[in-house]
Amino acid sequence: MDIDLNALLETYRKNPFEDHVLQSVHTGIITFKVQEDQEVHGPEGKWHQKPGTLLYQLERENNIKKIYSPCSGTIIDLRRDLNGSFTEAGVDLMSIRHRLDKDEVIDRILRDVLILFTAPQRARYLLSPEFAVKIEKQGQPSIQPGDEPIIMSLMKRDTNLVYSSTPGVIYKVYFQQGALVEEGAPLLGICQEENLSYIQQVVNKIKTEWE
Amino acid sequence: MPAKDKTMMDSGKLITQLYDRATYLIDIKKSQDWGNIGDILKNLHQVRQSIFDLDEQVVFEQLEQLDAQISDLEGRLARSITPADVVNIVRSPQRFTLMDVLENVYDSFTELGGSGDCNVDPAMVAARATVSRRVKDKLYTHQIMVIGHEKGRGEEFRNGGCARPWGNDKALRYMHTAETEGIPIHFYIFTPGSYPIEDYPGAAQQIARNLYAMAKLRTPMISFISEGGSGGAEAIGLADMRLMASHGYYSVISPEGAAAIEGKIREGHKVPKELIEHCAAQLRMTARDNLELGTIDRVVQEPPLGAKREDYAFFRRLRYEMIRATDEVVLQAKSFRAMRTYALKMDDNDGSVEEFPVGVHWEMDRSEIRRLLELRSEKYRRMGQGFGIEEKKGLLAGLSKAKELAEAGYYELRYGLIRPHEKNVKKVISEVSSEGSTFLRKVTEPVRAMYEFVLPKTEDVRTGPMEGVERRSIFIEEWEPYVSPLANEDRTITCPNAEKSGCQDLWVPDLYGEFCGVCPTCGHHFPLEYQWYLENLFDRKTLKEFNTHIVSQNPLRFQGFDARLEKDIKKTGRRSSIITFDAGVNGIKLVGAMLFSDFRNGTVGSAEGEKFVRACDKARITRRPFLAYIHTTGGIRINEGTLGVVQMPKCTMAVREYIDSGGLYIVVYDNNSYAGPVASFLGCSPYQFAIRSSRIGFAGPRVIRETTGQDVPPDYHSAHNALKRGHIQGIWDRREFRKRLYEALVTMGGPNLYYK
C-alpha cells in the first residue's frame, strides 16, 4: 500500500481544474444572471448558510426558482442563446471551471488510497438506516465484512449490498442520499484501522504541499 | 483648596482625580466636543507631562483652573441630564458595582456558588451577608441574602453583568436557600440584559423559572435597580418592593436596540446618535419615569452626577433605604398598625440615614407570609393596569361585574362541593361498565377531515336522472373545512428543504388547502394565518371571544406609534395582539389565549397582559384548562417601555396562581416565539409544546451576534433543538394539533381533569 504521492500531486498541479457541467434542474423559462468568464463563488458561511452566486432563474408554474452556484470557479460554455426562452429539463446550460482546493485534492488523491466500495449498477443508492445513524453520530464508524451499509434501489426494488472487503472504518461517503450513481462510481471509501495513520500522513503531506 | 498645602505627591493624585472626573464627563456625553472637555483633558495631559519642569505653584494654579472648569461643566450637566446621559452614567466604568455595595452597605459577606472568576457565572453574584442598623446607640444585625449582577471593572469574565442561563439558575438556587432559612433577599440589578444563549437551562426558560418561583417565594424580597435591562432584570426583579437608583435606568430594551428597530437599521450599519437619544427619551426609562408609571416603588437619591465607587455617603443612604424597605415589606404583612407606627417614627427621624428610631425583626410566621404573598400578588396584578382598557360605562360595567361574581360563586359551588362527589360516582360507574373503552377510542381518533376528505354519507347522494344536473362530489363532506385564503392562487412554491429532502414544488392550492400548509415530503410547515387555527382547532361554534373591549394603546405617547397602531387595527380588524376566548376540544371546555403575528407582530403590552391575566383568572374561576397558543410573539412591545416589561411578572403571577389552584396550563408555540413572553408567562409552563418548523428562543440571531459576537447556526432556535435542550416537551404536527391537544388535555388532566 504505497502511492507515488509526488507524481499524483504533480498531475493535479499541472491541471488543478475540474469542469462542472450544470444542467437545467427542470423545465421553465430561463433567465441567466451570470456572464461568460464571470467568477462565481459557492456557498459560504460556517454552515454553508449563505448561498453561492445566483446563476440563473427558472420560472415554472408561476414560481421563480433561483439556482445558485454549487462551487467557486469561472463560467464557461454559457448557453446565452437560451436566455428568456422555454428550456427543457436536463439541458446543459453552462460549466463552471472550478479550481480544486486543498480538501478536494485530498479527496481525489485519497480515492487511490482507500478501499473503494463501488456501485455495482447504475441505480439509486441510500445508506442503510443503521449506518446512516452511525455516520451521523460517530463520523467514521467501523465496518466489518458481512455488514450491509448500503441499499441499492433498482427498478423500484431495494437490495441490501453486503460489504465483503477487509474490516476498517468508513472514511468517506461519496454519494448523496437517494442519488443516481453510475456503475463503478465509488460509494464508500474505507480505510483499514492500521492504515489510518498512513492516511493522515498523506493528508498532512498534501496539506503542506498544496497551496 | 490652598495650593501651598500641597506636596508634589498630592499634585499627582489631584491630576488623577481631575482626569477621572473629565473622562467621566466624556463617558457620559460620549463626546470630547461637549463643553470643550477635550481641551481640558489636553491641558490636563500637558500639566502631567511637564509636572517636573514647572514651578509647583504654577502647577497648582493650572490645576485649580482646570478643576474650576470641570466643576463648571459638572454643574452644567447635573442641571440637564438627559435619558441618554443616564444610560452612559450607568455604563461608566466609574459607576459603583455590586462589589462596592457588598463591601460598603453590608458588614460582612460570604460569596456563594463560587467567587471571582472561579464561579458558575461571574456575572451573577450571590452572597450571604449581614447588615446592621443603629438604634439609639445599639447595634442590631440582620441576616440577609444578597443576589445581583456584577458588572466588574472591565474584566471579561464578568460579561458586563449579562447573566448566563446558569447564572440565573444559581440565583434561583440561593433564593430557595433564603426561603428555607427565612431570611429576606436583597436583589441588585446591574445588567444590560441576559446573555441570549439557548444552552441548557436556556436564557428565556430560566428567567421564566425564576419569575415563577419568585411569584410565590415565601420570604420578603427587595430589589434595587441601577441598570435594569429588560428580561435580564426581571430574572431577579420580581420583589415585594422595587427601589431604583436616581441615575439608573430600567428599560424594555437598550436605546441602541430600540433605535435599530425603530430606524429599521440594517445589521452592521451605524445607528445615528440622534436616533438613539430620541429613543432613550421615548422609552421613559429613567427613575422618575418609572416611578410615575408605577413600575418601581421608590427612588434612592444619588449624587448629582450619579454614584461612583467611592461615594460613601451614597452607600450609607443605600443601606438605610434597603433596611427601611425591608422593614416596610415585613411590617405591611405583619399588621397595619405596626406599619403606621413605624411610618410615623420614621417621619420623625429628621432625615438621618445613620440611625433608625426603631428596630424591626424580619422573621415572619406562616400567616404573615401568606399576607406577604397576597400583597405581592396584588402589587403585580395592579401593574400596568389602566393603560389600554376601554372601560365599560356605568350600568353595563356594574352588570358585568355582578355577572362575574355570580359566575365565581357558581363554579365555587359546583366544583367545590359537587365535583368531589361526582368524581366518586364516576369512579364507581367506570369500574362496572365498559365506558372506559369508548372513551379511549375518542382519544386516539385523529381529526379525520384533516387527513382525507373522504367522509361519506351516501344517503345524501342524489339519484335519478343526471342529465344537466350540476356535477358535484359524490360524497358529501362532513363539514367544509376552513381553507386558508393563501390557497387561492395558481402557482407553485418551493419547499425550503427541497434540496435536502427532494421535495417537489408544491401547488399552492394543494399546499394551503388539503395539506394544511405542510410539505407532504419532508413535513416542513409553511406558516398559516391565525384564523386557520381558530377554525380548525376547536369544536364548531364553541369559540367565544371575551374582553374585546381591552385594547392596545400608546401609554408612553411614543412618537409615531399611534399611526402604526391605527394601521394594524385597520389591517386586522382587531385591537390588540391577543385573542382570549372560550372554546371546546372534543367536548372539553377550555379557556384560550392566542398571540398572533398580524398585530404588532404579536408583541405584548399592557392590554395584552391584562387580557392574558383575565383569561387566566377566568380559567381559574371556571376551573377549565388554559391553553396559550402562540401563533407568533415578537416579545414585549418596546413602545410601551417598562409598562411592557412588567407584564412579565404580572402574567407569571396570574399563571402561578392558576397552576397552584390546580389548573392545567398548556403552551403551544408556532412560527416565531421570542423574548419576554417566553422568558416569563409562557416559559414557566410545565407543558410546553411546539408546532413543527417553529422557532423558540430568547433573542434572534442578530441580537445574539451583536451581544455575543458569535454566529449561531441557522437551526439554532428550531423546535427540534428546543426539544433537545429540554425547553419544550414535544413537537406537534399541525395536522394533528387538535388530536394532540385533546390527548394532552386528557392525559395531563386525567378523568378528574384540571382540578385537584
Add this chain to the structure above:
Amino acid sequence: MKERILIANRGEIAIRIMQACEALGLDHVVVYTPEDRYSMHVRMAAKAFQIASYKDPNDIFEVADHAKCTAIHPGYGFFSENFRFARRAAMRSRPVRFIGPRWEVIRDLGSKINTKKVAKDLGIPVIPGTDRPIYNEIEAEGIAEWLFLLQKEQGVTHPSILVKASAGGGGMGIEEVNHLNTFRRVYRRIQSYSKRQFGDEGVLIEQCLRDYHHLEVQLVCSQHSEISHFGTRNCTIQSTGRQKRVEVAPGFDPDYCTYPFNAQKVLERIVAYSVKMAKHVQYDNVGTWEWVVTRDGNPYLLEVNTRIQVENGISARIARIKGTDGYPNIVKEQIRVAFGDRLGYSQEDISFSGTSIELRIVAEDARRGFKPWCGAITRFAPYQADWVNVHTHIPPDLSYFIPTEYDPNLALAIIWGQNTAEAVERAHIFIKNTQIEGKDSHDQTIITNLPYLQEKLNDVLKF
C-alpha cells in the same frame, strides 16, 4: 381549436395513446426523461420534451402550457389515479382536460376504505372486515374474534386474518394472523409501524382469503350517464408483489375447464355489481372493478381502478361492436368519452367472441424472486402472426439499454384464439418463436420471464 394531448407517460402505453390519438385525428406531444431518450415512444413522437421526472406534475403542466396542449393523458401508473393532479388540471387558471374520470371520483374511489363502505351500502359483497380505520385495541380484538368465528362457520380449515396499516398500500405494513392469541402482538406492531411510517395509527383488519381467482370487470362510461361493460378478465397469474404476468379475457371459461361453482353466473354477478356501483357514483370514463372469487364461488369487491389498465387490450380483442369493423380500442374510447363524446352504442351492441391472452414479457429472473435484469437488448424479434399484437417501446434497429429507473417491462403480447384452448396453444407458439437477445455489463446473457410465462400458461383460467 384542435385538441392536443400531452402524453404524460412512457413505454408501450405512451405509444398506444399516441396511436389512438392519430386514429382520432388529434395532435399529441410526449414527454420523456433522459433515461428514455432512445425509447420508441420518443422516437415516434412528432414533438417531445425532456422533463426531470414523470412524477413531477410541475414539469408536466409547464410543458402542457408551453406546447399549448388542451388535454393530458396520464396512461397507467404515475398520475393516472392521482386526484390532486386531476384536480389541478381542472382548477388551474389555464385548465387542461384530464383524460380519466372526474377528480372527485378518482379521489373517492381511490380510498379503499371508502370504496368498501360504498359497496357495503349498495349491498355489494366485500371482504369481511373493517370498513374504517381502527384505533382502539379492544375494538380491534373484538373484530378479530368475529372474523375467526366467521371463518369457523364457513368451515375454513386454516382460518387467518390480515392486519393492515390503513394509510399504507402496495403490500407494505400487512401481516397475517393465524390465531387470535397472537393478534394483539401483531396489532401493536402494525399500529406502531403505521404511526412511524404514515403518522397515523389506524389499522384495518380483514379476513385473509386464500385459494381465489383475481377477476376484473372492464367498464366504459361516458359523461352522459352511459355505462357499458366490456366483459371480464382473469388476472390470477401474478409474480411476487402482486405483479400481473398473464391475463385472460373472459374471466372464466366453463368450456375450457370445470369450476366448483356456476362460473357463468359469477361473471354475470360481478358485472352487474360493477355496473350498479358505477351508476351510483356517476362514473364517467373507463375503469376497472377488481374482484376476488373464492373456491365457493363468492365474489368480493377488492378495489376500483379509475384508469386505463395495461390489460385493456384483451377485453377489446374479444369484443365486437355492432355496426363497426374489427374490434374496438379502449384507449381510443377513453379519449373520446373524456372529450364528452357519447358512446354511440349500447350494451346490446357489444358482443364477445373467443379468448384473448396477454403475456407481459419482462426482463426478470422468475426463479430468483423475479429479480430484475439490467443490461442492453441487442435483438428483440417477437413472433408475428395475424392473431397476435405486440406492444413495445424497444427500438427494433439498435441496441437498447433498459433504464434502471423503471420496471424492466419489455413488451406485451396480445394473443387471440377462437377458444381458450386455441389461445393457449397460440401463446405457446408465440413464446417458442420469440427471440430476445441481450447482454449485461458483465457479459451475461439476458434473462427474461418467457419460460415462466410458458409454464404458467397451463394454469390459465383453471381453479
